[in-house]
Structures are given as C-alpha cells and as structure tokens.
Amino acid sequence: MAFIPYARQCVDKDDIQAVVDILQSDWLTQGPAVERFEQAVAEYCGVEHAVAVNSATAALHIACLAAGLGDGDSLWTSPNTFVASANCGLYCGSKVDFVDIDPLTYNLSPKELEQKLSNGQAARDLPKVVIPVHFAGDSCDMAAIHSLARQYHFTVIEDASHAIGGRYKDKAIGCCAYSDMTVFSFHPVKIVTTGEGGMVVTNRRDLYEKLLLLRSHGVTRDESQMTMSGQGPWYYEQIDLGFNYRITDIQAALGWSQLKKIDEFVARRQTIAGHYDEGLAGMPLTFQQRRSDIYSAFHLYVIRLKSGEIKKSHRQVFEELRQAGIGVNLHYIPVHLQPYYQQRGFCAGDFPQAEQYYREAISLPMYYLLSEEDQKYVINTIRQVLA
Template identity: 50%
Template sequence: MIPYSKHTLFPEDVDSVTRVLNEEFLTQGEQVPLFEQAICKYSGAQFGVACNSGTSGLHIACLAAGVTKGDLVWTVPNSFVASANCARYCGADVDFVDIDPVTRNLCISALEQKLYLAQQRGRLPKVIIVVHFAGSSSDMESIAKLTIPFGITLVEDAAHAFGGKDNKGNVVGACKYSQMCVLSFHPVKSITSAEGGMVLTNDELLANRLFLYRSHGISRDPSTFQTERRDEPWFYAQHELGFNYRLSDIHAVLGLAQLKHIDKFISARKNLAHRYHRLLETVPIKKPELDENSAWHLYVIELERHERKRVFAQLRERGVGVNVHYIPIHLHPYYRELGFSEGMFPNAERYYNDALTLPLYPSLTFDEQDHVVSQLQEILV
C-alpha cells in the first residue's frame, strides 16, 4: 500500500536521538531551547514556545490570548477538529467562516460579511484561528486589514504550512500579520519530532504567557515571585493554571535534525505536486490550485460526476492509500449538539463531498506516483 503520507528519516536523524538518549537529560535539558531558537531563525519570529503537539499549541495560544468562558472564537469548517476544540477547552463558543472554493482556505468575502453582521449584533469574535489548508497560506494581509479595526487576535493554524510562504513572500511563521502562529511536527507534516508543536510570536508578553501555560503555570524567574524568598535557589511559583505540555529533549533533537532537511522536503513535495498536475491533465477531476508558495502538505483532488466512495474503495484495493481531508468540523456529532447542521457552510460541505487526498510525501517515487495516476485514470476513464 502506498500511504497518503509518511515521515522521512535519515541516519543522522536517528543518530541525534540516540545521542540524547545517552545524555543526562531526556527532558528539560538544552535541546528544547535549541529547537525553539532554530525554528525562530528559520521563520523569522522572535519567540518560539515548543509543546508536545500542535493541538496543545492551539490551546495555549487561546489561553495566552485571554480566551475564556463566554468569548467567541471563529475558525473554518475545513480543518481537523483541533482548530475548533482549542477554543472549547477554554469554555468559549465557536463559530465558522466558510471557505473559498478555489483556495479551500478562509473566504475573505464571507469573513467581511460575517464581521459586518457580528458588529451589528454586538457579538464579535475575540480570536480568529486562520487555517492554512494543505500547505497554502491564507491571505493573511487581507484578513488582518478586516480584523484590525475590531481588535481581534489572529492565530495562524499553520500545521500544514511550515516551510511555505504567504502570497507576499513572507515565511509562514514570521507572524507578519498575526499575533501567533501554531506549527505541528506530527510525522506526516513538513518535518517531524514524532509528536510535537510550537507557537511562534513576536510579542514578548504573549511569549511569557505561552511559556507559563506550557509548564504548569510555573515560573522560576525570581523577578516574578510575590514573596521575599527570591534568594532561595530551589524556589518556584505558580502564577496560572497551566498544563504539562512540555516537549521532551528526545523529540526536540529529532525536530532539530529534521529542520536541516526542510528545504529539500518542501522542494520534493513541490516537484511531485507539479508532476501530479501534468499527469492528471486528461483525468476528469478538479485539481488543486497550483500555489508556488505552498508547502504542499496535501494534494487533494475533487471528483467530477463520480462517486467518491466507490473511487476511494477501488483505489485502496489497488494499493493506493488515499484519504479524505476533512469531514467539516460543524458536522461532527459534538458540534451538531451545539446547534450546527448541514447547509450552514455550503462551500466547505460541497468540497468535502468531492475531496480525495492522493499520496504525497518527499520519498514518494515517480514509479509510485505513476501507479497512483494510472489506477485513478483506469477507474475514472
């Protein structure tokens, strides 16, 4: 079976993990700060806060933004549930902005209209979580222009997009137009630390809050102590109700090693995406927009006049591990119980009904890609 995605490891990546396993600290050593600094250098962000998953990164980003019970957070339906769940963890309400059918990212006109109506109703969001679907950055400049007058905090969910750029050429993660940007280092992402994530920001106050929420809300900085015990070297103080979202040194050193390959990984993904475009020229499907700035996390086609379930099953039978990204968040039972239903976000629903994710990862060979395309062509044509 050719999987829809998988990680790529080199011997030196494995060696780096083995080295840390033989060192004194497996956690809370020097590797996590080094990883944070390296990601900041690559992205251009001033501060990076590593955590044990992209989901925990989204959670602490909401907490750092002050999201609490009674607040409202918007995101898009076309994403993994973590993009909305992070707000629910804070007790906030969630709503969605429909997607653009071409980019499959947040629709700018839908956002503008929804903001106008929200202002009239006196119920604006505190935070908008902007998802960069499949590796292509949303139009962050336009989103920022619409939201700045309302004081809305923008959080980029860049789990798919690390290694890519926005439509102005800014590296994803630089936080040029947002307050925070969340990365994921899950095995199928641009680089992997096995599990892990990071929140990037250029705001020192937000960074300090992120560090607190990641580590139990505890600080060892004497300047933050509210007692006279600043001279006791063992002393620490809890300032917030935080979480144990720390990343281990084992995970961090793997991420560090993988970061050295990121440009090569993105280049391979981009070449394969371009090759899919050429090979699928005569196949009756809708191809994704050929975004030159994309990190190409996913290559998702949309079927035309064909039953997706049948095509999915037949491709799997033929050794092609296709997948579907994503079931719209608002259609999951949990969110239906909150009042959402079919028909509320038609672009996202229409896209989902037709979407099929083809295999794409750096080590995918041309022979394997040819097999994917030939089997799809046989089934459809």
C-alpha cells in the same frame, strides 16, 4: 505493488544519531535541546520567539489562553480542518463558530469573514480570536485577514500545521507579519516531525512569557514574576493555571535534525505536485487554486471529482483506489458536521462550500519518499478508475 500510504515520515541516519546523542546525554527532557530547536525554528521563520510543546493541539490551546480567550468569548475558524482547530476554543470555555471556505483555495474565505464580521458587529457578536487554517500547505490570504483584524479588533492565530516551509508574499509562513501567533505541527505525517509535537511562534514578548508559563504548570523560577523573592535556590511559584504540555529533548533533537532538511523536503513535495499536475491534466478533476504570491509546503495534494462528468460516486472512486493499494484519504469532514458540534446547534447546510468540497475531495499520496514509480502507478490508476 505494495500499499502506498497517503503520507509517512522520512527519518535518516542523521536524525537517528541526533536522538541517540540525547539518550546518551544528561538531559532527556527540559534540557538544552528544546531551546536549540526553538531557536532554529524561530530563525528559519524570521520570528522573535518560539515555544515548543507536545502537540499542535496543545499549541493551539495555550495560544488561545495567551490571547485571553475565555468564558463568553468567541473563536471563529474554518470548517475545513481537523477538529483541534475548533476544540481549542471550547477548552477555554468560549463559543466556537465557523467561516465558510473559498471554493477555489479551500481556505477560510476573507469575503465570507468580512460579511460575517459585519453581521456580527450589528448583532454585537464578534470573535475575540480568529484561526485561519493554511489548508494543505497553502497560506490563507493573511493580508486581507490582518486588515479585518485591525478593523474589528480580534487576535489572529495562524494554524500552520500543514505549512511550515511554505511562504506568503516572500515571507516565511510563521514570521507573524500578519498575525499575533502561528502554530506548527510536527506529527509524523507532517513535513517535519518530532514524533508528536507542536510549536507556537510570536513576535510579542508578552505572549511569549505567557506561553512559557502555560506550557509548564504555570510555574516560574523567575524572581521578577514572583510575589516573594529571596526564599532560596529551591524556590518556585505557581502564578497561573498551566499544563504539562512540555516536549522532550528526545523529540526536540529529532525536530532540530529534521529542520535542517526542510527546504529539501518542501522542494521534493513541489516536484511531486508538479508530476500530479501534469499526469492528471485533462481528467474530470479540479485542483486547489495556487496564488502567485504563495509558495505551498504541499502537506497534501487534493483532487476534487467533477461529479457531473463521472459515472461513479465519490465513495466508489475512493474505495477503488484503496482496493488498488493506494492509501488515499479525505481531509476533512467539515467540523460542524461532527456529532459533537451538531449537538451544539450546527446543522448540515450551514457552510455549503465546505460541505460541497467534502463531497468531492480525495487526498492523494504526498510525502518525501514517494518514488516516481509509485506516483506513476497512482496517476495511471486514477486515470483508469475515472475512465
């Protein structure tokens, strides 16, 4: 049995041809393929504006800057995420804090958020930005978070790096019905890939214009934004401090081609998840709770070990699955337990639900090309290891 990874990309002949077409064109970067990709994602999500960049980390960074996050401000996010969801606040000079997860959904808990906001209001320590993370492809309870945002006046940036193709309350994740901006990732292990890449979507024109500036050095050729006009066709101005976060036409062409198959990709992941549900039923495991108003994109399929019913440790189970040729993984080490964040004052015990989740969680192989034979092998091996 060959090694089965936890995730991998699916690139077909149409994707390859889309990239070849760009390589044979006049534009390799800053050309029409980028705008075509942005328009396709915006249309798919039912949102007004989209700005493609070279990573989801870059997308988070410029989204925070567009929201006005800076020195003396605070950003709150989930501890159960990759470090980029928190680091983007530090890039802006702000403070970063976390809101513990719901033990059933593994997403940021609206109840914990409400309590922390109430305490923060009394202490005059409220966030300027909150980043809910749609873990594994399941949307957070955005209606509840949106309601709190209106009450406490913070900007909501959805980290939907796991969730393009998913739905919440019959709306596409990314429609920004309950947020100011949404961020997507197009890393190879994600549902749609551009190699490396990311995107910010929004319904607000002011944020869109700011995002465009920040993506490319803060430079504009739009005379309506310049301090001087009529200087000549060569003229441009830097009117903000931006970055080189541009995505290439090569990457955008791949993403545009991949996006055509997104519903097929997600449907296959739903099928794989159903097979796991059925094959692992009755085992000493718990699973991410799926609300009826959420259609998961299933970037990940996570199991949690019922440690009191298993004679092996979490590490033993993980290593035995790896030794059997199954590339299980763990998403995530809680961000506040990272040495860099502990140096900033966070400690073990600060967010107990995220920490308990970390002690029990294992991510199983989940990707479009996972064969039925390989999935049966994964299921049977888990049953043997836990027997």
